[in-house]
Amino acid sequence: MSCNYECEPSECLFCLSTAIENQIFEGIQMEQEGEADEEWYQNELDVIRRENIDCYIDDMYHNECEFLVCQYGINKAFKEYKDRLNHISDDVNLCNSLLYHIVSEMLCVDFREYQSWCEIHPIEEGENLKN
Numbered sequence: 001m002s003c004n005y006e007c008e009p010s011e012c013l014f015c016l017s018t019a020i021e022n023q024i025f026e027g028i029q030m031e032q033e034g035e036a037d038e039e040w041y042q043n044e045l046d047v048i049r050r051e052n053i054d055c056y057i058d059d060m061y062h063n064e065c066e067f068l069v070c071q072y073g074i075n076k077a078f079k080e081y082k083d084r085l086n087h088i089s090d091d092v093n094l095c096n097s098l099l100y101h102i103v104s105e106m107l108c109v110d111f112r113e114y115q116s117w118c119e120i121h122p123i124e125e126g127e128n129l130k131n
Contacts, residue, residue, distance in 0.1 A: 009056065010064040013071055016056065017106040023052045024109055025117045032123070038111045045109060053103055057096050065095045072102050080105070 009016040027048045028041065036044075057065065069077050077098040082088060084101065 010060055010068070013068055013102065013106060016068065017103050017108075020052050020056050020103060021107055021109055021113075022117075023056075024048050024107075025114055025121070027052065028114065029118060029121070029123060036114075041111045041114060049104075049107070049109065053100055053107075057100055057103070060099075062095060065099045069095055069098045069102065074098075077102055 003012050003014040003018075005012070005015075007015040009019040024045070028036075028044045031044055081098055081101045088094065
C-alpha cells in the first residue's frame with residue numbers, strides 16, 4: 001500500500017504508519033552506539049514501538065481516528081481486533097483501540113527496514129548524543 005499524495009497523518013493510514021515508522025526509526029537511531037545487531041534492535045523496538053503509536057493516536061482528535069478506522073473498514077477492523085484479543089473491554093476507547101491495532105499491523109519496522117532507513121538517513125557526526 002502506498003500514497004501518491006503528501007497527506008497529513010490524520011488523513012491517510014499509509015501516511016500515518018509512515019510517520020510512525022520514521023519516528024520509531026529516529027528514536028532507535030538516537031539510541032544506537034556503533035553497529036546495531038538484530039537482537040539489540042528488537043530490544044529497542046519493543047520499547048519504542050508502543051510509545052510512538054500511543055503518542056500519535058492519543059494526540060489525534062476522535063473524529064480523525066473515526067475517519068481512519070472507516071477508511072480501513074469498521075467491520076474488518078473490529079473483526080481483526082476481536083480475533084486477536086478475544087474480547088472487548090467496556091472501559092476502552094474502541095475507536096482509538098481499533099486504530100492502534102490497524103496501525104500496529106501496518107508498520108514495517110523489521111531490522112532490514114531499519115537498515116534501509118539508516119542508509120537513507122545516516123547519523124551525522126556529532127548528532128548521536130551517545131557517541
